Amino acid sequence: MIYVNGRPTDGGQNPTIRDVLLAADIDPDSAGIAVAVDAEIARRGVWPTLTLHDGARVEIVTATQGG
Amino acid sequence: MSAPLHIAGRELRSRLLLGTGGFARLQALGDAIDACGCELVTVAMRRIDAAAQGSLLDVIGARGVDVLPNTAGCFTARDAVLTAQLAREALETNWVKLEVIGDERTLLPDAPELLAAAEQLVDDGFVVLPYTNDDPVLARRLEDAGCAAVMPLGSPIGSGMGIANPANIMLIVEAAGVPVILDAGVGTASDAALAMELGCDGVLCASAISRAADPVAMAHAMRHAVHAGLLARGAGRIARRTHARASSPLQGMPEFAE
Numbered sequence: 001m002i003y004v005n006g007r008p009t010d011g012g013q014n015p016t017i018r019d020v021l022l023a024a025d026i027d028p029d030s031a032g033i034a035v036a037v038d039a040e041i042a043r044r045g046v047w048p049t050l051t052l053h054d055g056a057r058v059e060i061v062t063a064t065q066g067g
Numbered sequence: 068m069s070a071p072l073h074i075a076g077r078e079l080r081s082r083l084l085l086g087t088g089g090f091a092r093l094q095a096l097g098d099a100i101d102a103c104g105c106e107l108v109t110v111a112m113r114r115i116d117a118a119a120q121g122s123l124l125d126v127i128g129a130r131g132v133d134v135l136p137n138t139a140g141c142f143t144a145r146d147a148v149l150t151a152q153l154a155r156e157a158l159e160t161n162w163v164k165l166e167v168i169g170d171e172r173t174l175l176p177d178a179p180e181l182l183a184a185a186e187q188l189v190d191d192g193f194v195v196l197p198y199t200n201d202d203p204v205l206a207r208r209l210e211d212a213g214c215a216a217v218m219p220l221g222s223p224i225g226s227g228m229g230i231a232n233p234a235n236i237m238l239i240v241e242a243a244g245v246p247v248i249l250d251a252g253v254g255t256a257s258d259a260a261l262a263m264e265l266g267c268d269g270v271l272c273a274s275a276i277s278r279a280a281d282p283v284a285m286a287h288a289m290r291h292a293v294h295a296g297l298l299a300r301g302a303g304r305i306a307r308r309t310h311a312r313a314s315s316p317l318q319g320m321p322e323f324a325e
């Protein structure tokens with residue numbers, strides 16, 4: 001089980017960040033998104049290869065309205 | 068028009084920065100960007116909603132202005148630094164409006180956490196524009212830490228109470244070697260004009276525009292207010308006096324019959 005934006009998610013066996021994005025219906029190649037895993041930034045270059053451990057907390061963020 | 072504003076080597080022709088928070092519709096945001104003439108607009112970083120992907124950035128991009136990501140909502144230096152790093156990754160800018168707040172009731176900056184975050188972000192190559200208290204000493208510490216500008220509040224975020232302590236804003240301006248941008252508290256155009264008259268180099272507005280009854284009309288008003296305040300600052304206002312001083316001559320007064 002991993003946590004994607006706070007939601008418990010069954011990511012299967014050792015999913016990559018790219019796998020998680022695709023499962024969440026987010027295009028990994030789209031601009032304007034960034035990912036943190038366990039409170040550390042995961043740069044775009046590692047998304048296809050970095051595998052997530054059980055219990056990993058993945059935050060996927062983008063720009064929203066704000067002052 | 069007036070002289071451009073320079074921050075970290077970048078020239079901004081507009082001295083008004085727009086916060087994108089609070090607009091009920093993206094169309095109104097786009098129209099307000101046009102009306103206020105800004106070149107930088109702030110955005111926040113939040114969890115993605117896959118269904119709503121990209122629309123805000125599309126509106127901003129279509130208007131030809133750049134984003135200034137903020138770290139709104141962060142209470143610690145750690146969270147603010149990570150949020151800035153996420154923004155840099157997502158938006159391909161190393162500029163950040165740094166906010167580290169102390170509590171939700173006042174949204175006032177947490178000075179020790181703010182300074183710690185500023186130091187870390189400057190070391191990490193960011194152009195840091197900190198939202199700070201109207202505290203001349205903290206402003207100096209932020210400048211010494213390498214911040215590219217300082218952004219003191221006029222009054223609490225979203226309060227519309229204007230500039231609560233103009234004397235402190237003047238002290239910050241007097242001492243600053245980097246641009247001073249009044250951030251937070253602006254309620255209407257006269258507040259923005261006053262900020263410029265006090266010597267600020269720019270004004271950042273969000274709620275004052277986005278939550279006005281007519282945001283586009285207020286954006287237009289703010290544009291002119293910032294310009295008018297800058298012109299008035301350059302023109303040199305008259306000194307305040309306790310007593311009246313007639314502007315019409317006393318000499319030559321007619322004497323009317325009883």
